[in-house]
Amino acid sequence: MTHREQPSLPTDDTLPHCWRLDTVRQTLVLAAFFNNALPCVVYWGARLDADEDLDALAAALTAPIGNNALDEPIDLSICPEIGRGMYGQPGLVVHDAEQRPVLTQFTLGSVGLHGGALVIEAVDRPTGLGYRAVFQTRAHSDIIESHAELSAGETPVTVAWLSAPVMPVSSTASHMLEFAGRWTREFGLREVAFARGVHLRESRRGRTGHDHFPAILFPEPGCTDNAGEVRALHFGFSGAHRLLVECLADGRRQLQAGVPEPAHLASGDVLTSQTTYLGWADAGLSAIGQRYQQHLRHHVVTHTATGWPRPVHYNCWEAVYFDHDIDTLTDLAGRAAALGAERFVLDDGWFGRRDDDTTSLGDWQVDTRKYPHGLAPLIEHVRGLGMRFGLWVEPEMISPDSDLARAHSEWMIAPNGRHQPTARHQQVLDLTAPGAAEYLFTCLDALLTEHEIDYLKWDMNRDLTLAVDGDGRPLLRRQTLAVYALLDRLRARHPRVEIESCASGGGRIDYAILARTQRVWLSDSNDAHERWRMQHDARLFLPSEIMGSHVGPRLCHTSGRRLSMAFRAGTALTGHMGFEMDVRELTEAEQQTLMRYTAFYKRNRQWLHTALDYRLCPGDEGETRAHMSVAADGQRFLLFSATLETPRSESTTPLCLAGLADHARYRVTLWNREDMTAPPTRFHASPLVTPEGLVLSGRALMHSGLRLPIGFPDSLWVVIGERIDLPPFSATA
Ligand code: GLA
Numbered sequence: 001m002t003h004r005e006q007p008s009l010p011t012d013d014t015l016p017h018c019w020r021l022d023t024v025r026q027t028l029v030l031a032a033f034f035n036n037a038l039p040c041v042v043y044w045g046a047r048l049d050a051d052e053d054l055d056a057l058a059a060a061l062t063a064p065i066g067n068n069a070l071d072e073p074i075d076l077s078i079c080p081e082i083g084r085g086m087y088g089q090p091g092l093v094v095h096d097a098e099q100r101p102v103l104t105q106f107t108l109g110s111v112g113l114h115g116g117a118l119v120i121e122a123v124d125r126p127t128g129l130g131y132r133a134v135f136q137t138r139a140h141s142d143i144i145e146s147h148a149e150l151s152a153g154e155t156p157v158t159v160a161w162l163s164a165p166v167m168p169v170s171s172t173a174s175h176m177l178e179f180a181g182r183w184t185r186e187f188g189l190r191e192v193a194f195a196r197g198v199h200l201r202e203s204r205r206g207r208t209g210h211d212h213f214p215a216i217l218f219p220e221p222g223c224t225d226n227a228g229e230v231r232a233l234h235f236g237f238s239g240a241h242r243l244l245v246e247c248l249a250d251g252r253r254q255l256q257a258g259v260p261e262p263a264h265l266a267s268g269d270v271l272t273s274q275t276t277y278l279g280w281a282d283a284g285l286s287a288i289g290q291r292y293q294q295h296l297r298h299h300v301v302t303h304t305a306t307g308w309p310r311p312v313h314y315n316c317w318e319a320v321y322f323d324h325d326i327d328t329l330t331d332l333a334g335r336a337a338a339l340g341a342e343r344f345v346l347d348d349g350w351f352g353r354r355d356d357d358t359t360s361l362g363d364w365q366v367d368t369r370k371y372p373h374g375l376a377p378l379i380e381h382v383r384g385l386g387m388r389f390g391l392w393v394e395p396e397m398i399s400p401d402s403d404l405a406r407a408h409s410e411w412m413i414a415p416n417g418r419h420q421p422t423a424r425h426q427q428v429l430d431l432t433a434p435g436a437a438e439y440l441f442t443c444l445d446a447l448l449t450e451h452e453i454d455y456l457k458w459d460m461n462r463d464l465t466l467a468v469d470g471d472g473r474p475l476l477r478r479q480t481l482a483v484y485a486l487l488d489r490l491r492a493r494h495p496r497v498e499i500e501s502c503a504s505g506g507g508r509i510d511y512a513i514l515a516r517t518q519r520v521w522l523s524d525s526n527d528a529h530e531r532w533r534m535q536h537d538a539r540l541f542l543p544s545e546i547m548g549s550h551v552g553p554r555l556c557h558t559s560g561r562r563l564s565m566a567f568r569a570g571t572a573l574t575g576h577m578g579f580e581m582d583v584r585e586l587t588e589a590e591q592q593t594l595m596r597y598t599a600f601y602k603r604n605r606q607w608l609h610t611a612l613d614y615r616l617c618p619g620d621e622g623e624t625r626a627h628m629s630v631a632a633d634g635q636r637f638l639l640f641s642a643t644l645e646t647p648r649s650e651s652t653t654p655l656c657l658a659g660l661a662d663h664a665r666y667r668v669t670l671w672n673r674e675d676m677t678a679p680p681t682r683f684h685a686s687p688l689v690t691p692e693g694l695v696l697s698g699r700a701l702m703h704s705g706l707r708l709p710i711g712f713p714d715s716l717w718v719v720i721g722e723r724i725d726l727p728p729f730s731a732t733a
Contacts, residue, residue: 018054019111021118021135022047023142026280028135030078030118031058036108037084038077038122038131041168044231045280063250076252078120078133078165079148081105088248089198091256092150093160094129102157106131128153133165142280143295145236148273152265159263164273169245169253170231173218176245179537183210184525184558186506189537194253199245202260206239206428206464206476207508214241214510215541216255217288225615226284226658233257234292234541236511237274238501239464239480261476277511285540286614286658293543293613300511301546306388306454307498307518309605310545311342312598313390313578315457318526318557320582322349322356324370330381335583337385339591340598344382345390345457345578350375352402358425361397362404364443379452390455390498391447395440396483397461398429404439411436413475415466423462430469431482441489448494458487458517460503487516500548506534509542519548519576526552526580527559528571529714532642535575536615536625544629545609549575551594554585563714565590566675567642569597570716574627574640577601593675600671600718604638607631612659616641619653624711628721630659637666639719643711654705657721660698665726668706669693671718681709688719695724 016031019039029043031054042058063073070085077084079091083103094102106122106129113119117136123129130151135144146165173194178201181188192199201216203209214235222228235241235257242260247253258273265271277295281287314336320328324346333344351367352360360367366374379389398405398412400422405412413428414420420427431437447453467475487499499517501508505524514520520542523534535547551572555562565586572578577598586594611629618624618641626641641655660666670676670689687694688706696704701721708717 016055016058017111018042018058019113019118020048020054021113021137021144023137023144024140026142026144028118028144028278029054029057030111030120031061032108033058033062033075034073037075038079038081038106038108039111039120040075040077041165044167044278045229046282076166076168076248076254079106079131079163080166080254083124088254089244089246089256090161091148091163091166092131094150095158095160097156099158102127102129104129104131124153127155127157129157135165138295138299141295141299142291143299144278145275146278147275149270150265151270152267154267156264156266159265159271161258161260162263162271162273163244163256163258164235164276167233167255167278169218169255170220171251171253172220173231173253174221174223175219177217177219178243179213179215181210181213181506181534183504183507184523184527185530185534186210186523187213187534187538189540194245194247196247196249201243202241204240204260204476205507206467206479207460207503208238208241208510210505210507212241213506213538213541214243214257216243216245217285217540219285224284225617226286228284229282230280230285230288232279232288232292232540234277234279234511235274236277236515237480238483238508238510238513240476259477261474263474263477275512284615289540289615290612292541293539296511296514296541296546297543297610300514301518303518304454304496304498306496309602310576310609311388312340312601313343313345313548313550313576313580314341314387314583315345315347315550315578315580317347317392318553318580318582320349322354324349324367326371326378329378332583333378333382333385333387336579337387339579339583339594340602341387341579343388343390343455345392345455346375346378347392347457348394348459350391352399359399359401361394361399361426362402362429364393364395364440364447375451383452388454389452390457391451391453392457392459393444393447394459394461395444395486396429396431396479397426399426401425408436408439410470413464413467413469415468415472418466420466426462428462428464428467428479430475430479431486432469432475432478437482437486440486444490445493448490448497454496455498455500457500457502457521460508484512484516491516514546519546521548522575525556525558526550527556527561528552528563528568529561529644530559531571532625532644535571536627539613539615539627543609544575544611544613545605547575548578549573550578550580553581554590561714564675565593566597566672567714567716569594570640570672570718571642573597573601574629577605607636608638611637614658616655616658618655621648623647626655628657628659634661634664635723637721638671639668639721640716641708641711641719642716643713645713647710652707652710654707656703656705657698657701660702660721661723662697662699662702664698665695665724666698666701666721667693667695667724668701668719668721670709671720672716675715676709678712680712684709693720695726
């Protein structure tokens with residue numbers, strides 16, 4: 001064919017077919033262009049007018065066909081198919097029983113809106129394979145949940161890959177923002193440039209991983225914290241995951257997400273991709289963060305009666321580690337209660353013969369050497385102090401040195417003839433092995449039934465490696481589903497018990513685990529310096545009230561840093577606050593400071609935990625990080641600004657606020673003036689630092705700003721803002 005020839009394309013008068021799905025501020029348009037094939041997402045952005053001509057919108061995006069290309073356009077459908085000539089990454093890879101590729105050509109069966117969901121059903125006639133995509137909206141939310149399902153026909157197939165409905169990535173997005181990290185340094189936000197080819201983020205660890213919170217953002221050029229367009233995806237699955245962004249040779253970019261493990265489907269079986277959470281916003285990173293936070297609050301997490309308002313925790317881990325002594329623990333509990341703690345969490349070391357991390361996982365019976373009368377006396381003591389009681393467990397694990405392993409070595413994931421490394425001296429229990437999940441349910445149910453426990457810290461401290469069951473079948477997906485089933489069953493039996501998801505800190509955080517838990521242990525780092533950064537960026541997807549954040553020891557155990565009590569306590573109160581140190585080490589001054597910050601947390605938590613968070617842009621080179629939480633009713637806010645390094649400038653520059661009403665007046669005061677007594681600010685004449693504070697309009701605060709005092713590295717300013725009952729400034733004055 002020469003470049004002058006116009007290929008003759010099959011015509012169908014009724015094409016393209018278009019469908020739209022709207023949230024409060026967002027529209028998604030899908031269009032099927034060709035031969036009744038699967039549709040493509042052709043629009044994902046600001047809500048379109050009700051009478052927008054979708055056919056014209058889609059027709060305007062008809063791809064021209066160049067030389068040296070197939071004579072038909074290859075659509076980037078919600079499931080780009082090898083069988084339709086997709087030359088990039090397919091959304092589905094299937095083989096038959098003889099390992100022959102199945103070249104699907106799905107044809108649309110039905111597309112319909114049901115209960116706020118756009119449901120697309122298609123079938124590949126020769127094989128009977130069924131494909132179903134769901135885009136689900138939820139009341140008052142701008143996040144769309146989507147997943148794909150593949151159902152087998154008459155014959156069995158192996159599915160090597162099934163992506164959730166494939167999304168286009170805007171060709172004008174300037175870069176990707178994603179999370180990279182490690183143990184004690186989770187949620188490191190980083191920029192990645194687009195480049196031709198595939199960018200792959202994958203966890204094969206049987207958990208989301210400290211290194212890969214499964215989410216990605218696509219800011220448009222000029223997108224800042226509080227302005228500009230941005231799209232995002234979070235993949236809600238707590239095990240292995242794959243996020244893939246491909247820049248195709250024809251200029252298109254695609255985004256896929258799924259579970260990177262083959263699945264065998266017998267006739268009638270259905271495989272689901274698991275759910276993605278799609279977000280769009282046009283007011284910067286703060287806005288998209290708010291949309292995810294609000295969605296999580298209203299549609300994912302269910303709080304328990306005793307979990308709200310969010311009680312201050314005392315966790316004994318960094319105080320005693322495995323060295324449980326009832327007198328010490330009762331002493332710590334008393335001191336913690338006096339400082340303001342409301343829930344005492346007994347961490348690792350209470351069961352089996354667990355004197356260190358080499359034994360006893362699986363033996364979920366109280367260690368009577370340490371607790372001769374069981375846990376009841378400690379629980380009674382704790383409750384007598386007015387605190388509730390929480391307990392650490394790590395149900396999915398088994399120590400080779402345990403009674404459980406001696407009785408049921410076949411429950412351990414340790415494939416025959418292969419070396420399975422231990423991690424922290426432990427192995428993983430195969431929850432799909434007959435009897436294993438039942439055993440765990442019985443143990444946990446007994447603990448929760450026999451004791452007044454209203455909280456479990458559910459840990460998961462190692463990767464799944466060589467993840468196959470006793471028959472050698474892949475387990476990454478099924479193990480995670482079995483964890484969900486166990487959690488669901490326990491929650492149904494004990495609905496009053498709150499559960500925290502911990503995996504050596506933030507190794508397992510996603511919306512599917514949060515549908516079954518109410519808190520995440522964001523990181524094993526109690527270092528407020530590291531925490532400040534992590535929490536700042538984790539807020540893009542997680543609201544404060546589910547982010548466990550503890551006041552750690554003066555000398556941080558995971559970094560060796562020494563940090564002031566004001567900075568430690570101030571950082572903790574921006575999450576779900578707790579203490580985790582040997583309270584006996586505290587000086588009188590430290591106790592006073594901790595009590596002051598704890599009381600402040602308690603006074604404000606009710607509204608803080610439903611507030612909207614705004615990231616602020618300090619005018620420096622990254623030495624400070626700041627954010628504001630604005631009450632849902634707009635009547636008050638708190639501004640937190642942390643200095644993390646020696647500022648490069650000799651004084652501070654104005655910090656512009658966000659999220660306020662232009663013409664309302666606000667009284668702003670520096671709440672922690674007392675912590676300003678030392679250098680580096682010798683003198684600050686701003687009325688901000690007086691008890692009366694100053695009064696300014698929202699517009700002035702947002703566009704002119706405030707100059708805060710100069711802070712030492714690792715210090716924090718807390719500014720209170722209250723909307724005051726004065727006539728608003730006139731909009732025209
Ligand atoms: C993990 C958790 C810690 C602590 C220990 C107990 O490392 O992240 O917070 O509970 O286990 O062994």
